[in-house]
Amino acid sequence: MILHSFHSEISYFPSSNKAELLAVISALIVLPSNSEVTIYTDSNNIITGYYDIIDRNNFIISPRKFFKIQTNNIYWSILREIIVTNNLTLDFIKVKGHSDDQFNNYINEFITHTDELSNLVFKPNNLINLDYIPQWNNIIIECNLCQFLKKKSKVQHWEKILNLNRNGKYRHPHVNVDWHYIFLMLNRDIEDKVESTYFTSIFSSKRKKQSVNLLTEEIPTVEKRKYLAHKIFDNWKCSFCEQHDETFDHVWMCEDPEKYIWKS
Ligand SMILES: [Zn+2]
Known part of the structure; x- marks a missing residue:
């Protein structure tokens, strides 16, 4: 009752x-x-x-x-x-x-x-x-305070990265990015315990920088250099096929056989 x-x-x-x-x-x-x-x-x-x-x-x-x-x-x-x-x-x-x-x-x-x-x-x-x-x-804050602060700072950093101008394409609602996996890849040395969380190795920093450059498409292509020194690079094309503009996508899609060797 x-x-x-x-x-x-x-x-x-x-x-x-x-x-x-x-x-x-x-x-x-x-x-x-x-x-x-x-x-x-x-x-x-x-x-x-x-x-x-x-x-x-x-x-x-x-x-x-x-x-x-x-x-x-x-x-x-x-x-x-x-x-x-x-x-x-x-x-x-x-x-x-x-x-x-x-x-x-x-x-x-x-x-x-x-x-x-x-x-x-x-x-x-x-x-x-x-x-x-x-x-x-x-x-x-109703949960473990330390874990909450850790999560909060992670999210804040991620938001900062996502809102950078160069990452505009990742903000598009139809672009489905697995951020968890991306950060896992970027921090793979720490995850693999190759490197401790408490010190920084030059090798790991370099590798991380390269990964971030690829993620943000910031490698020094000819098209990128045109922004900086248009007069010098004005008529430059891809140095391998000499036909197409060397954009970030073209670096991976150039069909020149020599470039296959370079890429591998
Ligand atoms: Zn090419």
Whole structure:
């Protein structure tokens, strides 16, 4: 029998884990102090997360520990604080997947016929274990801070490269570039552990520079040189076939047999 029910949406970093965790918090936050509560859930992550993050650490989440939690660190802290402040005794019972459970059917039915739900927001500004809450563009960073900053700087660098004038063609929506693979290729010495992340070898830098030059089509073709010294190179053609303009594409497509040797 359902005595009370509550539905809402969540925003930012949506995941099933976050939804499950917020469901637990929403249930606990309305309980009277000193309650003993048993939660039935099919979410293994919530149960192991509770014992690993909260229970095993004697209900203390130090700032150091907090920033190492992979995801939803704010919500684990809120859960901890509700349990400690209201002196709740919590127990979990793992149930099998929700298939054909009457309560699950009820919520599925409800969601299918609902267009609008209010948004559930927890304000973590008064957490006891944290003096400062890291934010990015006014959005609370809910995941491992170090990994977030790493990812953010990677994306910023990539954006800078992509927005260079010479990379205009890669910005076209129909050009499907596998950037992950490109960066893997550019950093292959580090990936292959030939080179350590902590020092730079001249050989690797040179190889990386060459790869970037090819990627951005910045090799010194005759057509490129015409921009710099038009008077000198005005009538120059490809020095192998002596017929076509030597553009970046022509370097690879020139059918002069001698050039095959040069390319190989
Ligand atoms: Zn040619």
